[in-house]
Amino acid sequence: MISTLAPREAISDLAYQATWRHDPATAATILQHAVARTERPTARALLHLRLARAQAALGDAPDCRTSLRAAESNFDRTAPDPAPAWCAWFGPEDLQVDTGQALVDLGDTGEGEGLIHRGxxxxxxxxxxxxxxxxxxxxxxxxxxxxxxxxxxxxxxxxxxxxxxxxxxxxxxxxxxxxxxxxxxxxxxxxxxxxxxxxxxx
Structure with missing residues (x-):
C-alpha cells in the first residue's frame, strides 16, 4: 500500500507507474517535484535517473541529458553517504542500464545499448x-x-x-x-x- 511507504519511495513508485502506463508527462512532473525536495545523493541520483527516462520518453533530449548528468554526479557522491532504505539497492549497474535505455529512447542506440550490455x-x-x-x-x-x-x-x-x-x-x-x-x-x-x-x- 502506498500509505505505508516512505514519502520519497511513494513518489518514486508513482512516477515509475506513470512511465509504465505510458504517461511520461505525469512522471516528469512528479519527479521534478520530488528531486527539488531531496538532499541525499543516492536518492537524488535515482530520482534524476527516473526523470531522465521520463524526459527521454517525451523526446526532450536537452533536459534528459541534463538529468543524466545530474544522476551521475549525485551517484559519484554516494560513497560516504548511507543510502535511504528505499533506494539502498541502487547501484552502478542500474545507473548504466537506465542511462543506456534513456539514450536508446532518444535514438542514440549504439552508446545506449553498450551501456545496457555492460550493466x-x-x-x-x-x-x-x-x-x-x-x-x-x-x-x-x-x-x-x-x-x-x-x-x-x-x-x-x-x-x-x-x-x-x-x-x-x-x-x-x-x-x-x-x-x-x-x-x-x-x-x-x-x-x-x-x-x-x-x-x-x-
Whole structure:
C-alpha cells in the first residue's frame, strides 16, 4: 500500500507507474517535484535517473541529458553517504542500464545499448527480476539497431527468466516487443521467441 511507504519511495513508485502506463508527462512532473525536495545523493541520483527516462520518453533530449548528468554526479557522491532504505539497492549497474535505455529512447542506440550490455554483465545473479527487465531493454535496443537475431536471444533469456521467477511485468515487456520482432520473421530465434511469448499470454 502506498500509505505505508516512505514519502520519497511513494513518489518514486508513482512516477515509475506513470512511465509504465505510458504517461511520461505525469512522471516528469512528479519527479521534478520530488528531486527539488531531496538532499541525499543516492536518492537524488535515482530520482534524476527516473526523470531522465521520463524526459527521454517525451523526446526532450536537452533536459534528459541534463538529468543524466545530474544522476551521475549525485551517484559519484554516494560513497560516504548511507543510502535511504528505499533506494539502498541502487547501484552502478542500474545507473548504466537506465542511462543506456534513456539514450536508446532518444535514438542514440549504439552508446545506449553498450551501456545496457555492460550493466547487465555486472549485475548480481541475485537480482533475477532486474536482470529480466534489463534484458528486455537490451532486446529493444538491439532491435533498434537492426540486430534481430541478437535481440531474440536477449528477449528469450528475459522471457524464460521471468516465467521461472514468476514476474508477469517482465513477460509483458517482451510481449510488447512482438510487433517489432514480427518485422524480422526469418532472423535466428525470432520464430521460437514469438511462439514462446504467445504461449506465455494464454
Amino acid at each position: 547487465i554483465t555486472h549485475l548480481s545473479p541475485a537480482r533475477a527480476k532486474t536482470r529480466a527487465v534489463f534484458l528486455s531493454y537490451r532486446a529493444s535496443g538491439l532491435l533498434a539497431q537492426g540486430h534481430a537475431d541478437e535481440a531474440s536471444k536477449a528477449a528469450t533469456e528475459s522471457l524464460t527468466l521471468a516465467q521461472t521467477i514468476g514476474a508477469p511485468r517482465c513477460v509483458t515487456l517482451i510481449q510488447r516487443l512482438r510487433p517489432r520482432f514480427e518485422e524480422h520473421p526469418h532472423a535466428l530465434g525470432v520464430a521460437e521467441l514469438l511462439h514462446a511469448s504467445q504461449a506465455a499470454s494464454t
